[in-house]
Amino acid sequence: MARHWADFQYEIYLNGLTGAVPRLPTDLTRLEALAEQRLGPGPVGYVAGGAGDGSTARANRAALRRRRIVPRMLRDVHERDLSVEVLGRTLPAPVALAPVGVLSIMHPEAEPAAARAAAAQGVPYVLSSASSTPMEQVAEAMGDAERWFQLYWPKDREVARSFLGRAGAAGYSVLVVTLDTPLLAWRPRDLDQAYLPFLHGVGTANYFSDPAFRAGLAKPPQEDMNAAVAHFVGMFADPSKTWPDLAFLRENWAGPIVLKGILHPDDARAAADAGMDGVIVSNHGGRQVAGAVAAADALPRVAEAVGDRTAVLFDSGVRTGDDVFKALALGARAVLVGRPYVYGLGLDGQAGVEHVIRCLLAEFDLTLALAGHASPATVRAADLVEDPA
Numbered sequence: 087m088a089r090h091w092a093d094f095q096y097e098i099y100l101n102g103l104t105g106a107v108p109r110l111p112t113d114l115t116r117l118e119a120l121a122e123q124r125l126g127p128g129p130v131g132y133v134a135g136g137a138g139d140g141s142t143a144r145a146n147r148a149a150l151r152r153r154r155i156v157p158r159m160l161r162d163v164h165e166r167d168l169s170v171e172v173l174g175r176t177l178p179a180p181v182a183l184a185p186v187g188v189l190s191i192m193h194p195e196a197e198p199a200a201a202r203a204a205a206a207q208g209v210p211y212v213l214s215s216a217s218s219t220p221m222e223q224v225a226e227a228m229g230d231a232e233r234w235f236q237l238y239w240p241k242d243r244e245v246a247r248s249f250l251g252r253a254g255a256a257g258y259s260v261l262v263v264t265l266d267t268p269l270l271a272w273r274p275r276d277l278d279q280a281y282l283p284f285l286h287g288v289g290t291a292n293y294f295s296d297p298a299f300r301a302g303l304a305k306p307p308q309e310d311m312n313a314a315v316a317h318f319v320g321m322f323a324d325p326s327k328t329w330p331d332l333a334f335l336r337e338n339w340a341g342p343i344v345l346k347g348i349l350h351p352d353d354a355r356a357a358a359d360a361g362m363d364g365v366i367v368s369n370h371g372g373r374q375v376a377g378a379v380a381a382a383d384a385l386p387r388v389a390e391a392v393g394d395r396t397a398v399l400f401d402s403g404v405r406t407g408d409d410v411f412k413a414l415a416l417g418a419r420a421v422l423v424g425r426p427y428v429y430g431l432g433l434d435g436q437a438g439v440e441h442v443i444r445c446l447l448a449e450f451d452l453t454l455a456l457a458g459h460a461s462p463a464t465v466r467a468a469d470l471v472e473d474p475a
């Protein structure tokens with residue numbers, strides 16, 4: 087039986103009969119301001135901040151808003167099934183939680199709380215390499231839910247091999263390899279507060295617990311934190327990587343591999359040519375290349391370039407149910423959502439993340455129905471027009 091995500095709407099009204107209202111706003115675009123009030127400018131500045139003057143993050147939102155849905159009528163949308171096939175698995179809805187590092191700056195329960203929320207709602211959670219909790223511990227929190235692991239491809243081959251081996255042993259099945267962060271971009275909102283979390287040792291749990299990483303240290307991290315952090319900064323990414331290096335991932339990972347951060351159609355073709363199972367069209371939520379194309383503007387050309395050769399996923403700017411609909415219409419099989427669940431976590435822990443998932447999917451379910459669709463499978467480019475403005 088397909089899950090009725092829209093029932094959350096009725097549940098909220100029913101709870102209202104006893105005077106209760108939702109603990110967090112149901113318009114997820116309001117979470118950032120609330121989080122900033124309650125958690126302060128340091129952590130929220132880091133999470134909200136984009137590269138450069140922030141125009142890429144704004145462009146992500148504008149590119150989705152500029153597209154408008156053209157609803158169809160009288161198409162029997164009584165019974166709906168939101169599930170989608172992607173990477174050889176069936177997801178209950180076309181949504182997953184994006185990999186976000188250093189979640190302990192938002193909430194003490196950090197990644198395990200986000201993972202439990204995703205598992206409770208049945209949506210995939212992608213664990214970041216830069217998580218504040220070791221991957222084995224987060225895997226336990228996920229129970230029998232889908233485990234996806236995001237790789238920041240370490241410079242040292244042995245550390246890379248060790249991460250892949252640990253992730254496989256801990257039951258992660260899908261590998262998401264992030265390509266758009268071989269360096270951290272110029273992020274003024276963060277620089278002005280000099281806030282970078284991992285200089286305080288946050289977001290290094292996978293590294294500090296790794297035997298191959300520790301082999302490169304003269305002393306254990308607890309005994310010389312500065313040296314360990316410096317080793318992490320040098321190890322974290324490798325700007326010298328090129329396409330032929332992908333063979334290493336194939337040799338060391340048994341399951342599907344998805345490349346995250348693809349914006350150019352030729353790169354999407356190269357991913358398909360390299361036998362990659364999927365790409366995520368993403369500009370890292372506007373945090374990397376200042377002035378980059380809005381992710382939603384890049385999506386149709388990527389989808390057209392690869393057709394069915396490799397799965398096309400999308401993130402950067404998804405905030406509402408209609409954003410999910412629009413991304414599907416522009417060619418995505420599923421979307422990932424980043425900052426909204428991070429604010430949900432900061433404001434109300436696991437419950438806050440579940441709130442975000444349920445709001446997003448209830449709104450998507452209703453948008454789908456009201457636009458005349460009983461399944462994501464029938465959503466097409468022709469269901470959108472572009473605002474002339």
Ligand SMILES: Cc1cc2nc3c(=O)[nH]c(=O)nc-3n(C[C@H](O)[C@H](O)[C@H](O)COP(=O)(O)O)c2cc1C
Nearest residue numbers: 133184185186187214264370371402403423424425
């Ligand atoms: C605070 C923060 C940390 C992030 N950390 C990672 C990370 O560790 N790995 C990664 O692949 N992407 C990371 N991202 C990017 C997200 O996976 C995703 O691409 C982005 O947040 C999507 O845009 P949205 O926030 O507008 O939904 C991070 C994003 C934010 C906001």
Ligand SMILES: O=C(O)C(=O)c1ccccc1
Nearest residue numbers: 187188216267284289373
């Ligand atoms: O801040 C980010 O966007 C990001 O991807 C990251 C990189 C290193 C550690 C933690 C997060």
